[in-house]
Amino acid sequence: MRSRTRVPHAAASVGTAPAGGSVERPWMDFRDLWSEALAGVLARPMRSALTTLGTVLGIATLVITIGISSTAGNQIVGRFDALTATSVTVGVPSVAAAGSGPLVDWSGVDAVRRLAGVESAAAIADSQETASVEVRANDVVAPGEVSGQTMAVVAASPTLPAAVRGGMTAGRFFDDGDIARRDRVAVLGDQAARLLGIGSVETAPAVFLKGQAYTVIGILGSVEREQQLATAMILPPTTAADRMGLGTVTRVLINTSLGAANQVARQAPIALAPGAEASLTVRAPADPAKARKGVQGDVNGLFLVLGLVSLVVGAIGIANVTLVTVIERIGEIGLRRALGASRRQVAGQFLVESTTIGLLGGVVGAALGMVVVVIVSAVREWTPVLDVRLALGAPVAGALVGLLAGLYPSLRASRMEPVDALRS
Known part of the structure; x- marks a missing residue:
């Protein structure tokens, strides 16, 4: 149960302090935070799409490399079983x-x-x-x-x-x-x-x-x-x-x-x-079981590094674009702070924006990666090996990458003073 009453943003103002009390800041619940973040993402659709593309490529590369390595490892172990294990x-x-x-x-x-x-x-x-x-x-x-x-x-x-x-x-x-x-x-x-x-x-x-x-x-x-x-x-x-x-x-x-x-x-x-x-x-x-684990572990470890490198590149792209967005919206940040938005609310808005971009990139990247794994397996006449946990965890990983990438830009936005931001 909320202890304070939610006040619409348009009605938020510096306000007058009640007698004997301090100014009470308006409460922003998750629906307001989500709507504001979504509006920020959709305000520049092309930039958001290009930023999301970095995460899409990172997640897709991760899914593809792990999927292909698991599939190839399965083929290697199958040949090992057929030749060496007998x-x-x-x-x-x-x-x-x-x-x-x-x-x-x-x-x-x-x-x-x-x-x-x-x-x-x-x-x-x-x-x-x-x-x-x-x-x-x-x-x-x-x-x-x-x-x-x-x-x-x-x-x-x-x-x-x-x-x-x-x-x-x-x-x-x-x-x-x-x-x-x-x-x-x-x-x-x-x-x-x-x-x-x-x-x-x-x-x-x-x-x-x-x-x-x-x-x-x-x-x-x-x-x-x-x-x-x-x-x-x-x-x-x-x-x-x-x-x-x-x-x-x-x-x-x-x-x-x-x-x-x-x-x-x-x-x-x-x-x-x-x-x-x-x-x-x-x-x-x-023992074929030990050999199977060893081969698949070596192959997965090699390709996992490549996928993580691609994911880091996508995270750097999100952080860079989010930081540019913060710089471009200094006036908006100053106005929100002047109308009563707290530092936490400003930081939360930009964090939700970057997390949304990462989540969308994770969903699209996971779908794209799985399609590529199936296509490559069909061309090579392999049996595709797809881990359900990878498909479900890729969007979560994308959201986490977006969250981590937006930490510094959101903290920078929250530290702006209203007067300095409005003057800028």
């Missing part, structure tokens, strides 16, 4: 105990494939000696002509294409028959084939390694795991053991269904080397 690699020591055979046999991959959650698995053998070997497209040495390329030579089980998430771009991969017969056949990575000038296997081209010919029966491409295989020459295990000394498995690649990686990582060493599982090293993916 990949398990088991490393095998190159030196076994004295008097014992290899820790992992080539047939051990079959035991891994029987584990629950395993989609594909393959064994690979490589060494430092075969990491850089000259492979030639022909055995004829012509002066001034380069027909050889240095590349890695590895041995692999027949299930390698599925394990590296690749596909045969030409020909086929070697099978159990090639391994049993110890055939001198090879599969080239797609980049290795290009380096050697081999684009097709229909004519059974041959490559030469240490003076011996190997028939190229396939080209492996689109490798997503172990991408170094794109520039490698891949041999059957028996052929590699006989001619290159690659008879010992050095690592096993395992692909799992989503969510089964950690379980498979615990069971795979036991399936590969029962009783010696502690000698194997396992690389399993991190």
